[in-house]
Amino acid sequence: MRAVSPGSRAQGETRRTILNPHPVALLAAGLGLVALGLPWLELKASRIAAGEAVGVWGWPGSWGLLLLGLWLLLAFVRGPWRGLLLGMALLVWGLLVGQGTAYLLSNQLESARVSAAGGLWLSLLALYVGYFAAYREGRGWAVLSAPLALALLIGLGAFDQLGPVVEWRSWREQFATELWRHLSLSGSAVLLAVGVGVPLGVLVASSPRFGWVLGVMGFLQTIPSLALFGLLLPLLAQVSQTLRLETALALLVVGVFAFRLLWAVSGGLAVLLMLPLGLLALVMAGAWLHSLLGPDPLRIAFQAPLQASGIRGIGAAPAVLALTLYALLPVVLNVYTGLRGVPEAVKDAGRGMGMSPAQLFWRVELPLALPLMLEGIRGAASLTIGITTVAALIGAGGLGFFILRGVEGGAPDMVLLGAIPIIGLALLVDSALRWMGGLLRWRMGI
Amino acid sequence: MIRFENVVKRYGDFEALGGVSLEVAQGQLVTLLGPSGCGKTTLLRTVNRLIEPTEGTVFVGNRDVRGLDGVELRRGMGYVIQSIGLFPHMSVLENVMVVPRLLGWKKEKREARAKEMLALVGLEPQTFAGRYPRELSGGQAQRVGLARALAADPPVLLLDEPFGAVDPPTRERLQDEFLKLQSELRKTVLFVTHDLEEAVKISDRICLMNGGRVEQYDPPEVLLRRPKTPFVQSFLGPSRTLLRLSRIPLGGLIEPLDSHRPSVSIPHSASAREAFSTLLASGLRTLGVSDATGRLVGLVRLETLLAAVSEEEA
Numbered sequence: 001m002r003a004v005s006p007g008s009r010a011q012g013e014t015r016r017t018i019l020n021p022h023p024v025a026l027l028a029a030g031l032g033l034v035a036l037g038l039p040w041l042e043l044k045a046s047r048i049a050a051g052e053a054v055g056v057w058g059w060p061g062s063w064g065l066l067l068l069g070l071w072l073l074l075a076f077v078r079g080p081w082r083g084l085l086l087g088m089a090l091l092v093w094g095l096l097v098g099q100g101t102a103y104l105l106s107n108q109l110e111s112a113r114v115s116a117a118g119g120l121w122l123s124l125l126a127l128y129v130g131y132f133a134a135y136r137e138g139r140g141w142a143v144l145s146a147p148l149a150l151a152l153l154i155g156l157g158a159f160d161q162l163g164p165v166v167e168w169r170s171w172r173e174q175f176a177t178e179l180w181r182h183l184s185l186s187g188s189a190v191l192l193a194v195g196v197g198v199p200l201g202v203l204v205a206s207s208p209r210f211g212w213v214l215g216v217m218g219f220l221q222t223i224p225s226l227a228l229f230g231l232l233l234p235l236l237a238q239v240s241q242t243l244r245l246e247t248a249l250a251l252l253v254v255g256v257f258a259f260r261l262l263w264a265v266s267g268g269l270a271v272l273l274m275l276p277l278g279l280l281a282l283v284m285a286g287a288w289l290h291s292l293l294g295p296d297p298l299r300i301a302f303q304a305p306l307q308a309s310g311i312r313g314i315g316a317a318p319a320v321l322a323l324t325l326y327a328l329l330p331v332v333l334n335v336y337t338g339l340r341g342v343p344e345a346v347k348d349a350g351r352g353m354g355m356s357p358a359q360l361f362w363r364v365e366l367p368l369a370l371p372l373m374l375e376g377i378r379g380a381a382s383l384t385i386g387i388t389t390v391a392a393l394i395g396a397g398g399l400g401f402f403i404l405r406g407v408e409g410g411a412p413d414m415v416l417l418g419a420i421p422i423i424g425l426a427l428l429v430d431s432a433l434r435w436m437g438g439l440l441r442w443r444m445g446i
Numbered sequence: 447m448i449r450f451e452n453v454v455k456r457y458g459d460f461e462a463l464g465g466v467s468l469e470v471a472q473g474q475l476v477t478l479l480g481p482s483g484c485g486k487t488t489l490l491r492t493v494n495r496l497i498e499p500t501e502g503t504v505f506v507g508n509r510d511v512r513g514l515d516g517v518e519l520r521r522g523m524g525y526v527i528q529s530i531g532l533f534p535h536m537s538v539l540e541n542v543m544v545v546p547r548l549l550g551w552k553k554e555k556r557e558a559r560a561k562e563m564l565a566l567v568g569l570e571p572q573t574f575a576g577r578y579p580r581e582l583s584g585g586q587a588q589r590v591g592l593a594r595a596l597a598a599d600p601p602v603l604l605l606d607e608p609f610g611a612v613d614p615p616t617r618e619r620l621q622d623e624f625l626k627l628q629s630e631l632r633k634t635v636l637f638v639t640h641d642l643e644e645a646v647k648i649s650d651r652i653c654l655m656n657g658g659r660v661e662q663y664d665p666p667e668v669l670l671r672r673p674k675t676p677f678v679q680s681f682l683g684p685s686r687t688l689l690r691l692s693r694i695p696l697g698g699l700i701e702p703l704d705s706h707r708p709s710v711s712i713p714h715s716a717s718a719r720e721a722f723s724t725l726l727a728s729g730l731r732t733l734g735v736s737d738a739t740g741r742l743v744g745l746v747r748l749e750t751l752l753a754a755v756s757e758e759e760a
């Protein structure tokens with residue numbers, strides 16, 4: 001017997017929309033509650049000393065209780081409210097951290113530091129998971145509340161006394177420079193990878209004869225970055241000390257003509273000639289592009305070895321080259337897949353309508369492959385921002401500098417000063433390009 | 447207008463076309479008919495040089511196509527490919543404007559023309575111009591394909607199963623509309639189909655192909671009455687007599703009204719085949735014929751229809 005009156009049923013549904021727990025939200029709330037039981041902060045006598053862990057209940061104030069209440073609410077409330085509640089939870093989380101650091105540092109020496117401990121990280125994870133759940137229900141609030149809460153917290157100075165922020169304050173100027181350098185290293189590499197990778201992908205897609213290019217790209221990807229630097233260093237050092245700038249340029253120009261001539265005779269020989277010259281061109285372009293975009297001055301010195309033009313065995317030149325080589329695979333692969341995915345019928349129609357091969361490429365193949373190409377560029381960009389970290393190892397700088405120094409000096413807060421912005425940058429660039437891709441698809445009606 | 451001289455196309459050892467000679471006069475609608483894989487598409491594509499014959503020559507307007515630039519040649523011909531192939535990233539309007547754009551027409555002119563073409567193939571421009579191909583039904587997509595082929599007003603149309611992807615009723619409607627269009631536009635049309643009824647209904651002449659060769663090239667009436675080879679005979683099948691009736695207009699078979707008033711009537715514009723099946727269905731021996739206003743204007747008798755068929759057979 002299931003006699004349900006329409007009224008009671010409607011009521012049941014409304015209740016479900018407001019109070020039905022969502023599995024992901026439950027997980028977030030669970031994590032958040034567990035976190036409240038763990039140590040949040042670590043008080044250390046100095047930035048490298050061992051610390052003493054403290055939980056949220058270890059300092060006075062009621063923010064902890066409020067956060068507890070919010071997590072309980074969050075587990076059961078549904079709809080756009082969840083986004084709003086998460087914003088509040090983030091705010092309370094920040095205020096709680098601010099209060100804790102202030103409390104722990106009172107009566108301490110100048111050199112004392114407070115760092116984040118497990119509970120704080122776990123609660124951050126809980127917030128992240130919570131946003132994941134909230135985003136699907138009320139995009140507007142979920143998207144807005146996080147940056148709003150963060151902006152408010154930064155404005156209120158809630159994190160001012162936390163370890164990484166203290167580190168940032170003492171490294172402020174260098175941080176700005178290294179951030180810029182990081183961006184210009186990754187940016188140059190991605191630009192070059194797109195500049196080289198798109199034509200290369202078009203070439204590979206044009207004929208099965210060029211299939212080996214994908215194999216080479218894939219092989220490059222498997223070389224560990226340190227090993228690649230190790231290989232490049234002596235080679236590049238040698239070249240940059242002996243080869244003069246004008247000789248290098250002349251070699252490149254001659255190379256282009258020689259390539260054309262050789263191509264007619266033997267394709268394999270031509271490619272063999274092209275590889276070292278291509279790498280030379282890439283290394284010069286990379287170093288100069290990085291100087292143009294980044295904080296380091298651009299130097300071009302004729303009648304002198306290449307090292308006077310900023311191309312050396314260490315530094316930006318090998319870094320950008322290696323990063324470019326890594327970024328090539330996703331670009332080439334996606335251009336190739338994108339072009340290969342254009343339906344034969346559509347290409348045939350284009351030819352049948354009287355499009356020349358160039359028109360067919362620009363009007364049909366390229367637009368249809370574009371979303372996937374952008375996808376490849378997105379992959380290359382977030383990958384590159386991440387691995388640019390290792391550029392610091394060969395003296396090219398970037399945010400990896402702080403990580404390296406932090407690891408060397410045993411100062412975890414300094415490591416975080418490098419790591420957090422890298423993650424943030426990668427996420428930011430990734431979502432920006434994702435959004436652009438969506439827009440593009442929508443504009444093109446596919 | 448289009449002339450094939452001993453056209454051979456080989457793929458390795460396989461002979462897709464085995465020496466085809468054929469002439470299509472200006473303003474004629476010729477269908478290439480035959481079973482799947484007999485070389486219809488291959489033959490069609492030698493005309494706009496998407497396929498180069500291994501041997502033989504194709505002439506368009508008395509000029510050897512090998513002497514013409516392929517790209518220019520294709521812009522001057524309307525082409526509907528077998529799989530429609532609308533550009534998925536372009537709206538319906540942009541799809542139809544492709545060739546005018548390649549020809550460098552001004553924006554207003556090509557837009558006006560494209561809208562006119564959409565209306566011509568029975569698609570309301572206001573509704574459909576802004577749509578994308580994925581928002582069309584199969585039949586609508588085929589109409590857009592046809593509008594795209596017609597857009598630059600080419601004298602020659604190459605249509606590869608243009609109504610292949612639609613259900614029989616829609617297909618018939620498209621055929622009727624296309625016939626009406628053709629009677630106004632008088633293009634030179636090569637129309638590929640493997641549907642016998644379609645070919646009989648629309649063609650001036652049918653080129654029946656098999657295994658890369660022409661079996662018979664004749665007007666539908668002749669083809670149906672005198673199959674030249676056993677292959678043609680079996681391809682046409684037992685219903686060829688009925689099909690012949692569909693090519694006989696009712697007009698010549700109508701007798702004046704007498705005192706007898708038939709209970710069932712059909713419109714004046716119907717074919718002898720429709721009259722015949724109406725007679726069979728109703729069990730009568732005499733049928734009324736009405737004009738456009740529905741007024742009874744004459745009679746048609748079963749005996750007359752039977753005589754018409756046997757007379758043609760003789």
Ligand SMILES: Nc1ncnc2c1ncn2[C@@H]1O[C@H](COP(=O)(O)OP(=O)(O)OP(=O)(O)O)[C@@H](O)[C@H]1O
Binds near residue numbers: 462486487
């Ligand atoms: N590029 C090619 N290489 C080898 N064989 C081919 C090629 N293109 C077509 N063929 C063969 O040529 C023959 C004729 O092909 P065609 O496309 O002209 O057939 P069709 O009459 O249009 O058939 P359908 O009605 O199925 O479209 C087929 O047997 C086909 O397999």
Ligand SMILES: [Mg+2]
Binds near residue numbers: 486488606
């Ligand atoms: Mg075909």
